[in-house]
Amino acid sequence: MNTPSLDRRSFLIGTVLAGAAGLGGAASRHDGGLGAPSETLRGGMPWMEGTADAPPGVSGTDFRFFTAAERAFIEAAVNRLIPNDDIGPGAVEANVPFFIDRQLAGQFGRGEHFYLGGPWKKGVPEQGYQSRYSPAQLYRAAIKAIDAYTAKQFGGKNFAALSESDRDQLLKDLEAGKVELEDGVDAKTFFTMLLQNTKEGYFSDPIYGGNRDMGAWKMIGFPGAHYDYSEWVTRHGEKVPLEPVSFKGRRGWREA
Amino acid sequence: MATNLKPVDAVIVGFGWTGAILAQQLCDAGLNVLALERGPWRDTPTDFAPTFAQDELRYMWRHHLFQNLTYDTLTIRNNADQEALPMRRLGSFLLGTGVGSGGVHWNGQIWRFLPTDFLTRSHNEQRYGKKVTDGLTVQDWGITYDELEPHYDAFEKLCGTSGKAGNLRGKIQPGGNPFEGPRSDEYPTPPFVQTYGPTLFGQAAASLGYHPFPHPTGNLSQAYVNPLGAQLGKCTYCGFCEKFGCGNYSKASPQTTVLPYVMAKPNFALKTESEVLKIELSGDKKRATGVTYVDTAGQEFFQPADIVILSAYVLHNVRLLLLSGIGQPYDPKTGEGVVGKNYAYQTMSSVNVFFDDKLMNPFIGAGAHATVIDDFNGDNFDHGGLGFIGGAYIAGMITGGRPIEMIYTPPGVPAWGLEWKHAAAKYYLRAMNISVHGSSMATRGNCLDLDPTYRDALGRPMLRMTFDFSENDRKMTDYLSDRAGEVAKAMNPSAVKVNKRTGSWNVTPYQTTHNTGGAIMGTNPRDSVVNKYLQSWDVPNVFSMGSGAFPQNAGYNPTGTVAALAYHSAQAIVSQYLKSPGPLVQP
Numbered sequence: 001m002n003t004p005s006l007d008r009r010s011f012l013i014g015t016v017l018a019g020a021a022g023l024g025g026a027a028s029r030h031d032g033g034l035g036a037p038s039e040t041l042r043g044g045m046p047w048m049e050g051t052a053d054a055p056p057g058v059s060g061t062d063f064r065f066f067t068a069a070e071r072a073f074i075e076a077a078v079n080r081l082i083p084n085d086d087i088g089p090g091a092v093e094a095n096v097p098f099f100i101d102r103q104l105a106g107q108f109g110r111g112e113h114f115y116l117g118g119p120w121k122k123g124v125p126e127q128g129y130q131s132r133y134s135p136a137q138l139y140r141a142a143i144k145a146i147d148a149y150t151a152k153q154f155g156g157k158n159f160a161a162l163s164e165s166d167r168d169q170l171l172k173d174l175e176a177g178k179v180e181l182e183d184g185v186d187a188k189t190f191f192t193m194l195l196q197n198t199k200e201g202y203f204s205d206p207i208y209g210g211n212r213d214m215g216a217w218k219m220i221g222f223p224g225a226h227y228d229y230s231e232w233v234t235r236h237g238e239k240v241p242l243e244p245v246s247f248k249g250r251r252g253w254r255e256a
Numbered sequence: 257m258a259t260n261l262k263p264v265d266a267v268i269v270g271f272g273w274t275g276a277i278l279a280q281q282l283c284d285a286g287l288n289v290l291a292l293e294r295g296p297w298r299d300t301p302t303d304f305a306p307t308f309a310q311d312e313l314r315y316m317w318r319h320h321l322f323q324n325l326t327y328d329t330l331t332i333r334n335n336a337d338q339e340a341l342p343m344r345r346l347g348s349f350l351l352g353t354g355v356g357s358g359g360v361h362w363n364g365q366i367w368r369f370l371p372t373d374f375l376t377r378s379h380n381e382q383r384y385g386k387k388v389t390d391g392l393t394v395q396d397w398g399i400t401y402d403e404l405e406p407h408y409d410a411f412e413k414l415c416g417t418s419g420k421a422g423n424l425r426g427k428i429q430p431g432g433n434p435f436e437g438p439r440s441d442e443y444p445t446p447p448f449v450q451t452y453g454p455t456l457f458g459q460a461a462a463s464l465g466y467h468p469f470p471h472p473t474g475n476l477s478q479a480y481v482n483p484l485g486a487q488l489g490k491c492t493y494c495g496f497c498e499k500f501g502c503g504n505y506s507k508a509s510p511q512t513t514v515l516p517y518v519m520a521k522p523n524f525a526l527k528t529e530s531e532v533l534k535i536e537l538s539g540d541k542k543r544a545t546g547v548t549y550v551d552t553a554g555q556e557f558f559q560p561a562d563i564v565i566l567s568a569y570v571l572h573n574v575r576l577l578l579l580s581g582i583g584q585p586y587d588p589k590t591g592e593g594v595v596g597k598n599y600a601y602q603t604m605s606s607v608n609v610f611f612d613d614k615l616m617n618p619f620i621g622a623g624a625h626a627t628v629i630d631d632f633n634g635d636n637f638d639h640g641g642l643g644f645i646g647g648a649y650i651a652g653m654i655t656g657g658r659p660i661e662m663i664y665t666p667p668g669v670p671a672w673g674l675e676w677k678h679a680a681a682k683y684y685l686r687a688m689n690i691s692v693h694g695s696s697m698a699t700r701g702n703c704l705d706l707d708p709t710y711r712d713a714l715g716r717p718m719l720r721m722t723f724d725f726s727e728n729d730r731k732m733t734d735y736l737s738d739r740a741g742e743v744a745k746a747m748n749p750s751a752v753k754v755n756k757r758t759g760s761w762n763v764t765p766y767q768t769t770h771n772t773g774g775a776i777m778g779t780n781p782r783d784s785v786v787n788k789y790l791q792s793w794d795v796p797n798v799f800s801m802g803s804g805a806f807p808q809n810a811g812y813n814p815t816g817t818v819a820a821l822a823y824h825s826a827q828a829i830v831s832q833y834l835k836s837p838g839p840l841v842q843p
Contacts, residue, residue: 036296038529038551044520045299053303055314081672087681108318115325115344119709123341126334128763130341168673175671195672196317203659204313220684222619222659225310227503228492229620236452237615247308 055247056106057207063098064105065136069158073143074100076160078198080167088219089212091198099201099210100139109136122186131189142190145181146174206246217244258548258556264290267547267561269532269576270568272357273815274801274822276510276518277414278565280484281826283521285834290559291524292549294531294568295323295354300511304360304501309494312658316499321361323351327713330571334724334760335701336588342710342718348762349769350499351569355528356510358569358769359815363498363623363655364474364507366417367812368408368820370634371401371437376697376808379635380645388645392728393591393598393698395807398779399788399824401437407823408816409440412472415508416480416488419443419472433469433628435636448477448491450627453609453616453688457652458627460746466629471651473624474508484517495656497623507623530557533714535564535580535798544582544798550714562837563797563829566775567822570804574704574774575719583775583785583794588703588722594785596704598773599721600809603648603694603729605737605757608664608687612750616688618657626653626691632739633811634695644731646695648811650740653691657684661766664689666751692740694733694757695811696772699726704774724760733757770814775804777821780843787841789828790821796839799825 039046063071074097084090091097103109111134120132131138147158150170154162159170173179175195177188201210203217205225211217217224224244232240266282268275271293282289298304298321314320323329323346331340352358372379374397380388412419421442422432431447447470450458458468475491482488491506505512518524532549536558546560566573577583577595586597630636633647656662664687665679707720725733734756741754778784781793790805792798801822803814810817828840 036529037553038527039297040525040527041297041519042525043522045516046297046519047299047302051302052305053308055308055311082677083674085674085677087678112326113319113322113324113346115329115342117342117710121339121341124334124338126760126762127332127338127341127343128347129344131344171672198672199660200313200317205311208313217659219681220659220663222657222684226619227306227310227494229494230490230492232617232620233449233451233493236455238617239615240617240620247311 055207057247058102058209061098063101065101065109066097066104069147070140070143071097071101072160073147073158076162076167077171077194080164080171081195081198082202089215091202093212094202094210094216095212096198096201096210099204099208100197102209103197103200104136104139110134111136129189131186135193138185138190138193141183142181142185145183145185146170148182149179207248214244214246258558261557261559263546263560263562264288265561266290266563266565267292267559268565268567269547270294270357270566270572271355271510271526272352272567272569273359273510273819275565275567276359276514277819277822278567278801278826279524280514280518281823281830283518283524285830286523288523289525290561291526292530292532292547292559293355293526293528295357295528297528298355298360298501298511300501300503300505304503306503309500309503310496312660315361316658316661319346319350321352321354321499321501322346323353329712330719330721331707331710332721332723332763334722336722340707340720340722343763347764348767349771350766351571351769355515355526359509360501360511361499362815363813365624365813366412366415366419366472366474366816368436369401369810369812369817370435370636372635373810374399374401376645383635384639384645388639391699392726393700395598395698395776395778395783397788397807398777398784403788404817404820404824405437405440407820407827410823411816411819413444414482414484414513415474416445416476416482417443417472417474417508418445418448418477420447420470422469431469433630434467435630435633443472445477445480448473448475448622448625451493451617451620451625451654452614453618453654454625454627454652456747457690457743461627461629461743463746464743466631466743468627468629471624471626471628471653473622475622475624476506476508482513484514486513486516488512491622493620493622493625495619495621495658498655531714532576533579533716535576535582537580537582537795541581542795544795563799565799565801567801570771570774570802571704571719571721573800573802573804575706577775577785577800578706579716582792582798585705586703588701591700594776594781594783596774598698598776598807599702599704599723600696600698600772600806601723601761602768602770602809603696603725603733603757604767605692605694605733605740606755607690607692607737607740607744608753608755609690609744609747609749610664610666610683610687610751610753612686615685616654617685618654618662618688621654621656623655625655626651629743632736642731642735644728644735646697646728646732646811648692648694648732648736650736650743651691651693652688652743654688659684662689664753667753690740690744692733692736693811693813694729694736696809697726697728698773698808702726725757730757770803770809772803772806772809772814775800776807777805778807787839788824789840790825791828791833791840793839793843797837799829801825
């Protein structure tokens, strides 16, 4: 096999970009398109040291997107979506609010894989997400609108101050699209995203900040990021006693 | 102003499965070949190493390997009375991008269509009468199973496909699919070993008199070296196949089967992050002179070529044909024109099966790990009095147990709250899914054209998709879902949930990335875009690959047929077209 060659100018640009942007830059190289300069590849399978597409995990414990009031809303909501008990952790105990915060502060929050261009029309439900809001904007607008709604309905209280049963009922009404919210927020669209993000934070790899101590995986019996179950294939119906594993601590993965 | 580049013999637009196959075939014939791929380079150790490949959030839910809609999407609607709006998030189908494209993040389900699937109109009308196709614009393909058989065989060998033949040269074989067309050879590797759930499904199906067999798979049952010298490893059942790249070289993909060979060819080059804007035509519009593409710096280039291979995804191929003025655009009002006609999909439903007393361990999975019955697919059963044509395979299938996507809860359990959590905790290990993978028959109103309002980041009109499930397909999926429910009940479960396909097509929930049609093949230019060699009737040095050529979609995953058509096309280019460039079929 010949030595793989790269167009030299592209290679230099690629190296500089990856170096300047660190791990985030390396990740965006691989993401979806328009991430890197064009390259001409010939003479074999190209491979470049130091470009592995390791996941952009999170570090620290500080909230970067939610205000204190928004954080109170999120904790009060996800606590009802997945409550805590002795069967397994609740969403708050699994650190889901922190997970959602970091998601909204990053690529997902900015809607980097969404098409958000205009014109913006409501369409029919079959046409799916039709908001101009990015996910971060939608959360910000929806929390404000829901707090305004509860203030009107419950004598000035915001959502976080409601009783568990009132919160449950309001979440059901949001889910059913029964609540009219201000600022063009579609209740059902927001609820759907909140529930999805809550389950994501509950069940995704702990490198993203949720699923604390892999508690959700332990509860259901998912062994996590194993890559070889060969010996268990024909052991039908047996309990697989593997402890769950995360990407954390593996070779090839480091915190951003 | 575009910069003119040095001519090549063939330019390949899009570098997934069909682009890789055509590159290999044309390079072997000595042509100087350039492939243009709009997305990035991708390889196993860099992009999906086993240290980080099993990441449900990043790949499935954050769409890391998929097309980024910010730059390019399409508009969607159910019918012509609605205004089409942009698909703002991926959902129903997950479009690929980058080298290998969907071939990187597919499940590896490798099927052949039935011989009668290629005769959708003539066979069904002959057996059931002309009325049976009322309201459908289905067509025969203009190619037969027998013509494609050697090419199906070639793709199965390229991939090292694991399976059991059901029909070897006309002789029915125990353990395989007795309904399949005659095969010239056995699968290259033995069938995939089944875990508990698919095994129970097979026993239940057999107890009802059906004919279960292991799903043919590109997740390999043992190590294999393919005819191009590429080595694949034995699948480890990690359960991260569809939507993920395989870190273990166990899933057939362009990367694991073709690229090591073709990338080393001295007469081949690949340009990444280079998006083709248009196929350029001669003054009389009878010949393509090459393609114009733009790189990520915004620089435009004209790449002259003697042959243009369109091997992007079906939706991009159709849009490029429309943007380039190749072929008459289809008009659903009059039924005239061809480009964009007969867009079809796949009609999916499912059944969840719950066991209080058995562990399914769904995390032990693989993309095509299933036991299947084909008794109700295509015309394998008598449709007399049923009011529809087509069918589905029914598969007791465990592709993995990725918990954000694949927690099944019994009927009546809400989607959140303590009751949901308790059901998730109890049934994650004790449930499995039966997939009902149905055909999609073409109708006059289901089509593709250019959107009048929305444009992509490059300023081009988006593709507009008009689609809803036909009456025919609703009856089919109802009937098939009931049959799947019966098999589920025969598994002696504690509960069964039949998830029928109801309502109009909805872009949000994931269904399948099996979009077909719009650049359909046929016997004459009045009702098709390409001939049986996938050669444009209008511009004979343009060949359009992929599932766009399907006049309607059968009840199987399309990749096997897509690849077989590509090999068939490549063989015709090499053995006939190069000697005498021009139409390979006289209209």
